[in-house]
Amino acid sequence: MDHWGEIRKLIETRRADRLAARVRALDDDGRKEVAARLPELLKELRGRFERWDDDLVGYGIALRVAGAAVFGGAAAVASWLYRRDFAPQWAGPDNDVDLILAVIADRPAAWRADLAERLALRIRVPDDRGMALALELLRETGTEPPAHDPLVAGWVGRAPSRLGDDPLLDHLLPRLFEAEGVGRVLQWESEPHAGWLGALLNLAETGRVRREALIEGCVRRFLLGGTAVDLRFFTRLHEALDPSPAEAAPHIRDYLQLLPASPGPVAESAMKLLRACDGLTADDLAEAWEALVFRSERKLVRAGLSWLDRSVRRTPALADAAAAPLARAFAADSAELLEKAVELALSHSGGIGEEGRAAVREAIELLPPHLGQRAATVFTGGTVAEPGPVFTPPPLPAVPGRSRSLEPPIQSVEECARLAAEETSSWQSWERLLAGLVTLAGRDRAGLAAALRPRLLDGPHSWVDWQYRREAWEEAGQWFEGAVRALTATAPVRSAWRRFMPKTNLAAPDLLLVHRAAEVLRAVEEDTLPPLLLATPTHSTGHVAAAELVQRLEAVEAAGAKPLAADLQQALLRLPRTPDPEAAGRAARLTSPAGGILAAWTCPEAGIELEWTCANAGGDHDWHDRSHHHSVHPVPTATAAPTGLPLVDLVLGVPRRWAEERHREWWPSMLPSHREVAAAYLMPYVIRRSRNGPSAGPEPSRDLARAEGPAGAAFAAVLARDLGDPHLPGSVEVLLEAAARGELPAAEIGRQAGLLLASGEVRMTDMIAALDAAARRGAHEHVWRIAAAALPVLLPAPGGRPLNGLAGFVMLAATAAEWSGARGAIPEVRDMAARKGSSGLLREIRRLHERLTAGTGGTENTGGPDNTGGSGQEG
Incomplete structure (x- = not known):
């Protein structure tokens, strides 16, 4: 009988249900025949489709069911079931568990137990797609689950509704308090009458699980340590169990061990239980209090x-x-x-x-x-x-170099093809790759196309179709890919530069980036590429040396080509602020219009002012009233003389509206001589960053600190926001670097920090920690000017409620004032010091005022915060 022909037909028609019944009826010879032919069929199917193609994945259930039924060893079945061919990387849980359990139901008990253990040990993450099959097979066979943390976390994530009847409960419940990852899975459990909290409390109440075991498990988990998130569920369970003094007594030493270093909620829970215990000795109490x-x-x-x-x-x-x-x-x-x-x-x-x-x-x-x-x-x-000995702050660290030279240009088509196949995440690699594409296409267009074509042919064609069905290309990588497709004659359509220009509200720097890439694509299609690009940076700040830019423009003229328009405008924005008379003279001898523009170019000045606004659904209101706080943000206003170059004027104009962004980490490198303009673009995204979410890092602030141009309110707002982010300790280094270079707008940072603190965008404790670290590393005079400028914003009006932690900020200000030898009264501090009361904040305010006016007869600092420091100068 032709077993294989019938089985193959059922697989190719994807009739997994009928296939399951058919393979169960096979005799030993039939199973061996199918087992020998299955790998060949898989290879044949794989050859028909792209990797991870949905058409191939569609055969996965049938292939899995057939393999589970016919392969002889448990190891072979486990390996076959979870081949990568059968599911895309983003696949969810298996939906064929019942079919697979049915086709292996007649296997020997020892074989099924072996398979259950192998499948359990393959689990890597709690939501692993094989979790359901592994758990069900463990339940059916009665096999004791192996000690494997991801298995426990997965069981927790999909426990049955009747937890008390689960055969795995007695095995896995003790491990629930030990396995890594369980706390993360259960971190959102908070309702004591539902979910795992409710289930465990119900099991304890009915006697299915001993209360003592749950209490002991929580304590054991606390002692193992972990973050507040890891322990959140166990803290809630422990509080819901509410151990009596008698139940807590056996764990007194454990609770004492938890007090010094465990997360706050755990320590607080342990403290409450210890306070209720009568059996504590004097030594125990002293240990707890200390x-x-x-x-x-x-x-x-x-x-x-x-x-x-x-x-x-x-x-x-x-x-x-x-x-x-x-x-x-x-x-x-x-x-x-x-x-x-x-x-x-x-x-x-x-x-x-x-x-x-x-x-x-x-x-x-x-x-x-x-x-x-x-x-x-x-x-x-x-x-x-x-x-x-009195602590004496050290001097500021040495000024680091503002920039360094970048990597040399791409020299070969092989290197260009290799880099094009890698993911481009930095502006340095993007600029180098774009410049390499243009230069090498001019030298050897056919050779470059031949080197790039294999990368395109090896990739999924569906990606290309999808990109060319989009309404717009808003990311640099899309345009680069389009240029490569045009160069290699693999683009589905022509004139992509005309069809996919963004029509959305894209931020101006990103729009400049898109124009640069789009004109390269157009020049590739029309065979009008210049021999090289002008705007490729020569330094790590993004600057282009004036002499190098003139030399590039000379090469373009010598080749009888025209520079690309957006490329020229970006190159002008990247020129250093300091003029180079020799380079200007060489540019004046050029005959092209671009040479004339370059010869006459002077760095345009662009001023930025900030206006803080707050609005809610009911209209504008006073943002100082935090009881009605909804949304606070600074809105920039730019003033720049027009240059007549449309993209330059667009970028320097800084529109007063929120815009979509794609490459904001690249913006400082696009405006290296216009620090304040780049900061104005970055500021809305930095200000609105969630303080609980991950932070990209201090690189944008560091890039701004190393850029040229005035440092004003926009740069101050960006750095102040970073200083208030506990995930960005590197922001202190940025402050120190700008201070050492004499370019730190300390008073402006203080004003912006005060507004951010008053609006609740940053926490007082985080800002205090950053400024204290900076003061102790040599920036004490700058920190004093920051604090002195922030205090008028932060101090509450008479009868107003002070911000949490404000007393600590005043203490920091007093310390920085002492280290800096600051003198001169601040009117707002003086007025608050005269108020009646004895709160901790008032005591600190009075001490600060006394320090500032000691020996001055109470003279006011009429010059404002900028003049209250010692010898440090404001940049």
């Missing part, structure tokens, strides 16, 4: 001090155990917490023994003078210990 006051979260430090105070009031004999934690609290970074720690030390001093008093005495030198004197009157007989 761990809490050492935390960076002020909420936990405050709670630790409150626990200490209440415990000592209830049991005065604990005062001696409280001495060391209180001494540790003298190093807190909050004026409020320092004040509280000193008050508690004084309040409980009568019960502190000699050893504890010695610990407090040693820590007094960490306190500010006014608090140190109060503590000294009780613990040292009225004298304050000699202070240690």
Whole structure:
């Protein structure tokens, strides 16, 4: 009987259901015959279609079912089921699980158990497409699942509705608290009556799972460590279980270990349970208090001090155990917490023994003078210990080089073809590749086309069709691909440069980039390419040396060619700001119109002003009113004298509207002599960046810092936003570099930082951390000018609510003022210092005002924040 002919027909007609019934009826000889012929059929089918083509994937279910039924070894079946040919890389879960289980149902139990384990160990991620089959086979066979973390995470992601009846529960539940990745899968579980939280609480309530096992599992997971996201679900489960003092008692040592370094929510949960326990010794309490006051979260430090105070009031004999934690609290970074720690030390001093008093005495030198004197009157007989060495900020680091030379041009068609096959992600590689295409096409068009054609033929043709069905090409890579297609005669249509120019609201720098690439494509089609491009940068800032640009234009004239229009305009924008008289003289001797433009060129000035606006659905409103905050953003206004060159004028004009962007990391390199214009384009995207999302890095800010031209409000807004991003510690390096070069607009950064902080775009703690780091590395005078300019924006009006963390910002300002020797009252600080009250913020404001006016008789700083520093000069 022709088993194979019938099986092949069912596979080619994709009748997987009928195929499953047919292969189950095969005898041993029939299975061997089909097993021998299946690889040949797969090879034949693969040859008909492109890799990952949907037509080939459509045969996947039938091929998988046939292979599962006929291959002899479990290893061979496992390998066959998950061949890459059977599903595209973006495939979802398998939809043929029932069919495969049916065709292997008559296999020996040991064979099916072996397959189950092999499939389980193949799992790599929780949403692996083979997860469903592996779990179902483990359940059917009763096989104990292997210790494999992705399997546990996948089980969690697709557990059955009746969790208590799942045969895998007893095996995998203990591993739920140990396997990597489970916390990420369950991080959004928050409803205690639904999902995994509800299911586990219900199992504990019915006795299917012991409460003690769940509590122990959570504690064990906490001790393993992890981020707040990794532990979020387990923290919620632990809180929902709400262990009683008796249930928490066996884990007292564990909870104590969690206090110093575990994520805040875990430490807070552990602290609450420890506070409710009656069996803590004095040493346990001292350990807990000391761990809490050492935390960076002020909420936990405050709670630790409150626990200490209440415990000592209830049991005065604990005062001696409280001495060391209180001494540790003298190093807190909050004026409020320092004040509280000193008050508690004084309040409980009568019960502190000699050893504890010695610990407090040693820590007094960490306190500010006014608090140190109060503590000294009780613990040292009225004298304050000699202070240690005063921290002296270092000088600014050496100025790094502004730029370096770029890689030499592409020299061979082989190199051009190789680079064209790689993904172009940087402007340097893009510029080099575009220039190489133009130059090599002029030297050896046929040879370049022959070198590029194999790359195109090896790629998927569907990509080409899809690109040429689009309405517009808005990315540089699309235009480069179009030029290559035109060069190799593989483009489906001609005049793509006319058909695909963007009609959307594309940002002006990206539009300039598109025009440059489109004119290259047009010149390829019309065979009018010049021998080389003019705008290819010579330096890492994006600049083109004037002498090199003249030499390129001479080469174009000598070849009897015309430079490309957008290419010339981009080259002019890349000229350094400092004129080169010799290069200008050479340009004047050229006969082409382009030579005349270059000879007469002077860097146009473009001014940028910012206006901060806030609006909601009900109309404009005062953005300082944070209770109604919806959207705050700065809108640039540009002033530039027209040059008569349309793309130059378009780019320098900086339209006052939001535009689509495609290559914003490239923009500073396109405007290396117009720093403020490039910053104005970048600013909206930087300002609106989510503080919880990933950040691209400080490279745009660093590129702006190394560009030429005035540094004003737009650059200040970009750098201020980066300084407030905790994911961009490199922004401090950018500040230091600009300061060392004398080009840091410190007062303007302060004003923009104040607006960003007041609007809630950045967090106060993040800004303080960045500015403190910069001050400690030599930029203390610049940080003082930043803080002095920000304070008038940040200080609340009478009766207004201050921003969270503002007292810490004032402390930073006072420290920077001290290091800089700043003098001169700031009117807003003076006025707030005169208000009634005793809050921590008011205390810090008064100390800052006293520092600024000490020895000046209260003289106002009439010159504003720019003149309140020491000897540092503003760029």
